[in-house]
Amino acid sequence: MTRLSRANLPQAHLIGASAPQQTGIVHFGLGNFHRAHAAVNTALALAAEPGEWGILGIANRSRRVTTALQEQDFLYSVVTLDPAAEEVGVVDVHRRLLVAAEDGPDILAAAADPAHKIITLTISETGYHLDPRTGLLDLAAADVASDLASRAPASPLGQLAFGLMRRHAENGAPISVLSCDNLLAAGHTTRAAVTQFAQEAEASEDFLGWLGDSVSFPNAMVDRIVPAPTDETSATAARVLGVEDASPVPAEKFSQWVIEDDFRAGRPRWEAAGVIFTDEVEKYEQVKLRLLNGGHSLIAYLGGLYRRDTIPASRQQPFIEDCVRACLMQEYLPSIDQPTGFDADAYVQQLFARWSNTVLGDKTARVGSDGSTKLVQRVPIPAVAALDRGRMPHQLALTVAGWICCVCPPAGFDPGPVAAAMIEPKADALRAVAQGATNVASHARAIAEASLPDDLVAHGAFVERVADLAQIIVTGGVRAAAADALAA
């Protein structure tokens, strides 16, 4: 079958408009989420208002996606998988592609180029290298240490910090850095990480002043469930488009982006794509990070231990649904400062519908991966809030216990194949902290204490509840632990 290219671009399937040659946006993290979210919104915005908003995309490590896209003139399809309808649209907004691990000099030059007005990031929670216990930059993280030592950064965060330093030195043109990751106070958090990185790199006071005045870091909440592509994604794209796409992205229909309108050098007319600009972004972040992402984590760890391969298959287990509902309504919701007009019942109902999407087939292992960095964005603040009110958040403790049993199981416990497929970048470090443990409870305690922020660990009763639930998972199974958490 012919390969997708500009010569055979199926115009009827184009999403929004094609970008111009000029790139106004530099994007770090060319993963599936960016390609189905910010890229789509930018194409739609360009259809409403043309502008120089082509995207220079940077993949983290591998040339797999960049090569596939270059071979098809930067085009790719988004396969929207909704139980009611299937749609395939082609995105045409990327104009140049680089790889962080290999193209450092070009990336620093791109960050400094005054034609670039926005730097967007989807580098995942792990890409910010935040210490889960303090929230500060983890100077011991290998990428951070080596970027600082070499001053030739090969990781996105280092390239962002050094790139801004170069911009300041060369022209000082204002710019905005927009984090599109699932972080608490994403803009503030990114600013703090970049500032700390620059200070560690001995940036001048002059630079730090410029960073404060001329670089904005708008807060933002992003939402669209985007699983990993499968052979079926490619087959669907080929069937609908009549050409072969080597790098399609599957996604649910739902998409939301809420941004603080604080841009120093202009922005695409994203509101034309349905993006919400508001001063209440942090409230939307809380809603999304706790209800969707927090609920997702609990589904993934219970579902993983119950050997359910997909999110819909996990969520359909009545005991899992009961735990998740209790977690959302009794433990997450009371901690949320809700946006004006927010309808919590409708939101939760919609979440369960999104999690039930069997045609999307989102994998349990995808959501369960990277738990060490994801959970700290989701669990601690609501847990501490409940504990401070004198209430034990049993489902939040179960989330942590489930994570430990999936990704760093106690000796002699086999969590099964779904849990084994979860990727945990800190697995070695977790095993090391639990090395001296003599039983399940001390194993779980050691990991919880090393992985959660100090203010939560200070609530010893929470850590004990995590240890206790891990013990029940190991001896009685995940259903027994769920029953215990629900009965408490």
Ligand code: CS2
């Ligand atoms: C998921 C998210 O990976 C996870 O833990 O909760 O990737 C989720 O699918 C997205 O944030 C949806 O917007």
